[in-house]
Amino acid sequence: MREEHVRPWTSPEWGLAILVATVVTGLVAALAAGAGTARQWVATAFLAAGAVAVLAYVAAAYLPARHSLRRAERAGRLATVWERELVAGLVELQAGDLVRAPEQVRNLPDRLAGAFSGATRSLGGLIQQIQASSTDVAAAGNAVHATASELASGSSEQAAAVVQITATMEELARTAAQIAGNAASQAELAAHAQQTGDIGVAAVEEALAGVEEVQKRISAIASRADTLGTRSKEIYRVLDLITEIAQETHILSLNAAIEAAAAGEHGRRFGVVADEVRRLAQRSQESVDSVRNLLEEFASSIRATVVATEEGGKEASRVLERARAAASAIEELRSALADTARTAKETSLATEQQRTASDQVVLTLKEVSQVIQRMAEGLKHFSGTAERLNQLALSIQLLTQSFRIDAARSLKHLCERCAAELGGRAGQWETAEMQLAEFVTRHPFVEIAFLTDARGVMAAFAVNREWTGGRAVSHVTVGMNLQDRPWFQTVVREGRPILTPLYDSILTGDRCFSVAAPVRAPGGELVGVLGFDVNARSWTKI
């Protein structure tokens, strides 16, 4: 509590002096006023009252005032101590050390200390929440980035597919156009063929009519030939009859000659007659033979004619059959051609429609392609935004990491604890490398952990092989001097854990930041600096 300038007329001594002065003045005034009982009574009364007033003042004001003054002096001294501690705590708070800050105010009154600690805890809780939220945001950003990348990749694939489909549809449209052209040509040909078929049918029908007429005539000829044949048969029958008669006459003549021979001389004339009869029969037979020959020739001609007629008739029938078959085939062909023409026309129309549809599809695909392109650009932008979001989350994380809080996620606190362990074994740093190796194994976000002595000379380090891929690390060696590094100088100067800004890692080439803390011996002297590099890509694993 600061010393306040006390106004002299407000102190209890001055009050008492004033009161006494007033009483004395009153008394003197009373005395001066003359003798008498009234004066004396007045003076006595005034004196008594004055005495009472003085006593009352002393009791009620002077003594309490002096007590209060002493108390105020005591409080002022206490306030000074409290102020000093509060300032110390606030300084730690200002430095971001929410672990040490409450320690600085432990001598404060409970309520004040409690309020400070409570505020510190609340702030620490807020920082943890912010850290967690930033991690969530980063995770969300990563997820969004991944999704956007996937979508972008998918969009690329879609765009490629759309290009391919477009090309295919254009090819299809070209093919459809070609088919339409072919169909149109086919329809034309079919129509032409149909016309030709009509002509063919007419010709065949004419031929059919002609063949039928020929057939009729052949039938008529055959009929006449049959009639002639019948007549010939009748003639043959007559000839056979005549032959029979001639033969019988011949035999009769022979028998007559036989009888004549048997009759001897008496039968001689009869024998002559028999001979004449036999000759007559012979001539008849010869005539019959001659007629038969002629008839045979005639019959042969008739037969030949009949055969020719029959064959002609058969041929005519075959021709008729073939002509009918041809007519039927032409009719079928005509019908098929009509169907073909119709189908070709329908095909032409359909392919025309298909081409139109294909063109529309191509247009639509082009629009789709543009949409996909815009979407890809949007996704790229989105991915960039997600990346920026990630960066923002990292920035927030780094901001929160600038505070040291008593939490597993506080890198400064982690470094401080590890440094405290090492500090407890100051001078026995043979196992420091093993400890550092264990440290990097437990914390996969750490690229390298290192320990220097108080002069900045590297005493031990451990590299996380997950980050180096087993490569040999040649630029970091035990014994190398790091005293000129800013982080070393800051730690030594401020004596508290620090967090560097982001920089490019020599080990991995990625963005990283370093955390370092002083290593103190149990006596409090600085014996070294412990630090580790955190790969920014894995900060969400903190």
Add this chain to the structure above:
Amino acid sequence: MSVEELLVFEHGGTSWGVARAEVRGFGAAGGGVAVTLRHGRVRADRVVGMLPAPVVARPGRVLRRFWPVHARGLAVVGGRVVVVIDPLAPPPGLAPEIEGGADA
């Protein structure tokens, strides 16, 4: 002249005859007729009937030269030429069995 009655039957495409007095009965025989005679049996494809045969001439020399088969004679019965058999010695193939009859 007494007109002899013959049982005329056909066998093997030839018309045969046997004196009615020789005939004792008829029976079925494998699709044909078995004619039972006084002294045996003859096989017939078909029995024409009992027909009168006015003339039964003995086979001449020429016929015997070209057909040396024993027969009683030849007759023209009902417009057909019939070979009249000797029931005691029918031509081969006509009567394979000879049995003793009631008048044997």
Add this chain to the structure above:
Amino acid sequence: MTTASGEGGIRCLLVRAGEYRCAVPLNQVRRVVASLATHPLPNAAPELLGLAEFGGEPLPVLELARLVGAPEGAASPHPVTVVAWAGPPRERELVGLAADQALSIVEVPVGSLAGGQAGLVSGEALVDGAPVRVLNLEHLGAA
């Protein structure tokens, strides 16, 4: 041989049997008829065609072409049966000779027969420049 002869010749019935022309003396011929239907006899010689009916009498019919050993000739449209007397004069009997065709009545000059035999064919002569086998049916019944 008793012949029905003309002026220095034997009048014969000329027939065709197979490829041969055969002459049957007229005095041995009873009748010429159209080919008679014959009924075959079982186990008969191949020359015997069978029995025919002629004038109410049974008539054995022989194939003349086989009898004279003639090669088979063209089929005849008018085959005949020559009803003739066969056998010695006192024991002659009617037989039928189946021939392919009855040609004519010819006169075979006496003394023109060549190759005289005691069998059915008494000899061969030329009639109208073609050979003719003259038959003698008196020996037909002989064994």
